[in-house]
């Protein structure tokens with residue numbers, strides 16, 4: 542097995558607001574492209590940010606999605622989701638919301654009402670995972686994954702644990718079902734501990750330092766809130782925690798199909814994009830109350 546070297550370390554760029562509830566750094570496509578990051582086509586990261594108390598929850602009002610899945614991972618704070626296919630719920634610290642928009646949903650995402658009243662530290666990741674062409678127009682689906690449902694693998698020598706959100710870690714299956722091979726892990730590594738991860742060479746592989754700093758492959762220090770993209774030159778990389786660390790690890794097989802993207806629609810051709818706008822404008826995405 543060869544070393545998977547680092548292609549780049551990306552520092553968090555100037556944040557922008559999505560609606561009034563998500564203060565995010567965009568990492569994907571960001572300094573890369575959807576094609577390079579395939580099957581991960583978007584990643585917004587709300588690094589720790591303190592929201593003041595409010596009686597009117599902040600967030601993003603009704604908006605459409607078609608052709609992919611939105612995955613929200615909550616690290617701090619609580620959010621409430623709803624969609625026009627009837628999916629929805631509240632996720633809090635350690636929980637994951639996996640929404641398959643597929644043929645199309647209307648979606649809204651807000652800080653949870655009760656949480657909003659006290660406010661506080663908020664930290665969250667939203668990923669868009671692309672769907673293979675054959676699944677883009679399948680029925681919408683919703684997976685509410687509470688932290689209790691996520692398999693935790695305890696590492697040897699009290700090094701920490703791995704939460705398997707999707708895919709597999711050493712034979713332990715993830716909680717989420719996916720349409721293409723994807724591994725999504727939350728690695729919690731104690732200060733000073735070191736571990737090796739291994740993924741197929743051709744998979745698109747990256748990680749986000751959610752908490753703490755780490756040293757990768759014995760040669761690269763990566764600070765908190767930075768994103769790392771690995772090269773497709775090997776399988777294995779090492780992570781040594783320089784603090785108690787939380788690391789979101791992503792590795793997925795590229796779908797390798799054409800990408801036609803505009804705003805909240807990610808399809809394979811321009812014609813399908815135009816159809817998406819037509820279908821949205823003629824009410825075919827259903828109804829969702831504001």
Ligand code: MN
Nearest residue numbers: 606611648650
């Ligand atoms: Mn959305």
